[in-house]
Amino acid sequence: MTIASSTQLICFAVLSAALLLGSLGVVLLPNIVYSAFLLGGVFLSMAGLYLMLNASFVAAAQVLVYVGAVNVLILFAIMLVNKKETLAAIPGLPLRRVLSGLVCGGLGVLLLRVAFITPWPLPGPTPVGEEATIRIGEHLFSDYLLPFELASVLLLMAMIGAIVLARRDVFASDVITGEPVDQGLLEKTRTPLLSEIPALESTP
Amino acid sequence: MTPLAVIEIPLQAYLAVAALLFCIGVWGLINSRNAVRVLMSIELMLNAVNLNLMAFSNYLDGQLIRGQVFTIFVITVAAAEAAVGLAILLSLYRNRETVDMERFNLLRW
Numbered sequence: 001m002t003i004a005s006s007t008q009l010i011c012f013a014v015l016s017a018a019l020l021l022g023s024l025g026v027v028l029l030p031n032i033v034y035s036a037f038l039l040g041g042v043f044l045s046m047a048g049l050y051l052m053l054n055a056s057f058v059a060a061a062q063v064l065v066y067v068g069a070v071n072v073l074i075l076f077a078i079m080l081v082n083k084k085e086t087l088a089a090i091p092g093l094p095l096r097r098v099l100s101g102l103v104c105g106g107l108g109v110l111l112l113r114v115a116f117i118t119p120w121p122l123p124g125p126t127p128v129g130e131e132a133t134i135r136i137g138e139h140l141f142s143d144y145l146l147p148f149e150l151a152s153v154l155l156l157m158a159m160i161g162a163i164v165l166a167r168r169d170v171f172a173s174d175v176i177t178g179e180p181v182d183q184g185l186l187e188k189t190r191t192p193l194l195s196e197i198p199a200l201e202s203t204p
Numbered sequence: 205m206t207p208l209a210v211i212e213i214p215l216q217a218y219l220a221v222a223a224l225l226f227c228i229g230v231w232g233l234i235n236s237r238n239a240v241r242v243l244m245s246i247e248l249m250l251n252a253v254n255l256n257l258m259a260f261s262n263y264l265d266g267q268l269i270r271g272q273v274f275t276i277f278v279i280t281v282a283a284a285e286a287a288v289g290l291a292i293l294l295s296l297y298r299n300r301e302t303v304d305m306e307r308f309n310l311l312r313w
Contacts, residue, residue, distance in 0.1 A: 008213060020221065020225065026245075027235075027245060027248075032240055032241060039244050049218070053218075053262040055272050058272050058275050065280075069286075074243065077243075081303050083301075087306075101231060104227045107230065108224060108227035111223035115220055116216050124266050127262050127266035128266060135269050135272075136273055136276065139270070139273045140276075151277060151281075158284035158285075158287050162290070165288070
């Protein structure tokens with residue numbers, strides 16, 4: 001993107017600050033609805049960073065897929081499972097948080113060290129800029145054709161799998177005619193997961 | 205015409221932001237007790253990886269932008285993962301009546 005370098009610097013600072021603060025909010029806020037909306041903000045700032053990296057098509061895909069689909073899906077899931085429950089206290093929870101914070105901090109230090117001491121072959125070739133969308137199209141239909149088609153199969157499998165998993169119940173009889181429908185291949189009658197205790201009591 | 209002091213944003217700045225975002229995602233993945241928040245942390249980690257790919261694609265591979273193609277595939281897989289993950293979460297919620305990660309311990313040894 002051809003904008004002045006000071007503007008670029010300010011944009012990068014604002015977007016990365018929004019990204020990091022928003023992700024901290026996603027992880028730390030007690031109310032999960034706020035977390036979900038902050039996640040939308042994180043995705044939008046990520047799309048802004050993609051725009052600064054000369055990738056307008058991927059930025060648009062990010063907004064459409066993440067903000068438009070994934071975030072809305074997460075909000076619907078929160079709406080469907082939103083039951084107030086008091087979480088049982090766990091012994092040693094603060095210690096666990098501190099220990100995992102140390103582990104994650106160590107991982108962060110390692111990643112930052114790799115990023116800063118590796119001699120990257122800079123400057124690379126000049127970026128294509130606004131022709132990026134054309135290049136992506138050429139890649140997707142020439143040398144990345146097989147992954148592209150496999151991605152469509154994967155999306156179909158994910159859609160059918162999500163429908164099968166999230167379906168509420170199986171109608172044992174046809175809704176319109178009232179005749180019994182053989183569902184044996186699709187789904188057995190649902191047994192609860194933790195029914196082993198009455199089953200053990202009933203067996204002699 | 206005097207040349208201005210051009211301050212380019214270095215590649216390492218993007219890598220640092222991506223590394224910090226990934227660490228926040230890992231911490232949230234380990235410490236969240238709500239299963240929906242675990243899925244959100246996974247999305248954060250996938251976004252950090254995407255930012256790495258895009259930064260490398262712009263700075264080191266400017267002509268053949270393979271990083272952007274990989275990012276599109278990662279976005280596709282992440283969308284599929286979110287759909288299946290939330291469906292599993294709904295099914296789990298119907299069976300167990302909770303979203304507390306500490307109570308999903310059927311497979312614990």
